[in-house]
Amino acid sequence: MTTVGNQVTDEEKVVTRFTKYLNGPLGKSVLQNLDEGENFVLQTAEHTLRVTKRRGHAIVTVMKLPLV
Numbered sequence: 001m002t003t004v005g006n007q008v009t010d011e012e013k014v015v016t017r018f019t020k021y022l023n024g025p026l027g028k029s030v031l032q033n034l035d036e037g038e039n040f041v042l043q044t045a046e047h048t049l050r051v052t053k054r055r056g057h058a059i060v061t062v063m064k065l066p067l068v
Contacts, residue, residue: 011062014047022051022058031058 021027031053034040039052041063048063 011047014044014049015060015062018042018049018051019058019060022060027058031056 022030034053036053036056039050042049042051042060048065050061050063052059052061
């Protein structure tokens with residue numbers, strides 16, 4: 001049972017999914033090719049994400065882009 005206070009947004013789900021993937025065994029080669037502090041932009045059909053390598057791990061954040 002979920003309550004209103006525990007609802008997870010679509011953006012949070014995407015961030016969690018990509019964070020787990022990039023910090024897991026399948027994303028290891030991606031992180032190995034990034035220098036510390038380096039980042040890249042990942043775009044899905046619905047979200048634009050910035051992935052930054054910090055302390056050897058991927059940090060994923062949603063980029064809020066203005067609607068054109």
